[in-house]
Structure formats: structure tokens, C-alpha cells
Amino acid sequence: MNRAEIEEMLAELALQLERAERLSTEIVARDIRRFGFRCQRCGECCRGEENTVAVFPLEIRAIMGETGEGWLEAAEPPLEGEWDSGGNFHTLEWRLRKTGRDCRYFSEGGCRIYGRRPLLCETYPFYLDDGRLRWSECRGIGGEISSEEATKLAELLKRRQIFEIREAIELVRKYEEFERGEPSPFGRCIIHDSEGVHEIEWAEISGALGRRLRRSGGW
Numbered sequence: 001m002n003r004a005e006i007e008e009m010l011a012e013l014a015l016q017l018e019r020a021e022r023l024s025t026e027i028v029a030r031d032i033r034r035f036g037f038r039c040q041r042c043g044e045c046c047r048g049e050e051n052t053v054a055v056f057p058l059e060i061r062a063i064m065g066e067t068g069e070g071w072l073e074a075a076e077p078p079l080e081g082e083w084d085s086g087g088n089f090h091t092l093e094w095r096l097r098k099t100g101r102d103c104r105y106f107s108e109g110g111c112r113i114y115g116r117r118p119l120l121c122e123t124y125p126f127y128l129d130d131g132r133l134r135w136s137e138c139r140g141i142g143g144e145i146s147s148e149e150a151t152k153l154a155e156l157l158k159r160r161q162i163f164e165i166r167e168a169i170e171l172v173r174k175y176e177e178f179e180r181g182e183p184s185p186f187g188r189c190i191i192h193d194s195e196g197v198h199e200i201e202w203a204e205i206s207g208a209l210g211r212r213l214r215r216s217g218g219w
């Protein structure tokens, strides 16, 4: 990204933030009630290859405070990214760490970090797309929801949208551009987020994720 592209992106994010801050939670709550939702406690949103939870530095720190775990026990980098000319793999933001195909905090008894779960989990299956209510696949859609529950969910959705836009603004402000290059087994994994840059050695990315990332580099 060149300077002009960065400025353009920041201007667009500032407009999105303004709109999010002005958003009427009454309208969002009304829509939630219209579509309906009742969690079925099936745990399907916490399990499976396809389900990943985007998580931000503040949320990772809250989970670490709750569980006493280290950063890389709670979160992992996504597999999508690009290589720089020094053979380092660059990616954006974080995902909650998985054990096998499932979120590592899922248990048959429910979420093990329920009080500290990320905003994405708290608001699932709903999300706001520039103020418009959308939802992901979920068997709870259509269920009965009280107006108090819908209002609380609408407020959380607004808070989540503002939080995510602010995270994106900080990410763009701190993003360090790099020269593109070829995959290499000798580089590092570099994660760009709202705090700047986190660098990790391949050896720190354990298990299946490390293997998948190395495979994506072709070795």
C-alpha cells in the first residue's frame, strides 16, 4: 500500500466509524426480533474445520488473564498471507487457537472461557455489515427472543462493529509495507495487527497449524 492508498483507506474507515457510532440499536433490535433467535446449545459454531473465530489483541489478553495461558496458546495466525523478499510469511490479525478441528475452549459442558469469549462469539450468529443486520448459518435462527435479549444483543453488535473498525484503523496506521518474495523455510511468521507487528519463529507455531503453514510454503 502506498501513502495515498493508506490515506484513502483511513478516510473510508473514519466514515464507517461515524456511521457505526450513529447506529440505532432500536432498529437492529427490531430486526433481531423479526428474524428471531434462540441458542440451541448445539456447539456447532465452536466446532469444525470451517469455523474460525477472528480475535483481536485486547481479547487475546483478556483470555490470557482468565486462563493464565501464553499468547500462542490462546491464538494463532491465519493461513492466508504473502511472502516477503527475505522469505518471511506475513499475515493479518489472529484466530482463536484450535485443537484439531474445534475451538480449543469448547467442551461438552460449554465454552470454557464463557465470560471472556470474544465479541464475535457473544454476538453469533449475527453481525453488522455497515449497519445492516446479517447472520451466519445457525439452527437457532427463527427462535423466540425477548425484547430485552434483542436489545442487549443489538448493543453488543454495535459495540463489536465499533471495536472492529477501530482495530482496522490501528492496523492500517501501523501496517509496514514489504517487498514481495518467494516462500522459504528459513524466514519467520510476521503478524500485522492493531498493535503493530508480532514476529514468531516457525518452531513457536506448533502442531497442525505449523505443518499447514509450512506446506503452504511448499516444503
Ligand code: SF4
Pocket (backbone or CB within 6 Å): 045, 046, 053, 096, 103, 104, 105, 106, 107, 110, 111, 112, 113, 114, 117, 118, 121
Ligand atoms: S471461545 Fe467459546 S463460544 Fe467462542 S468458539 Fe470457542 S468455545 Fe465457542
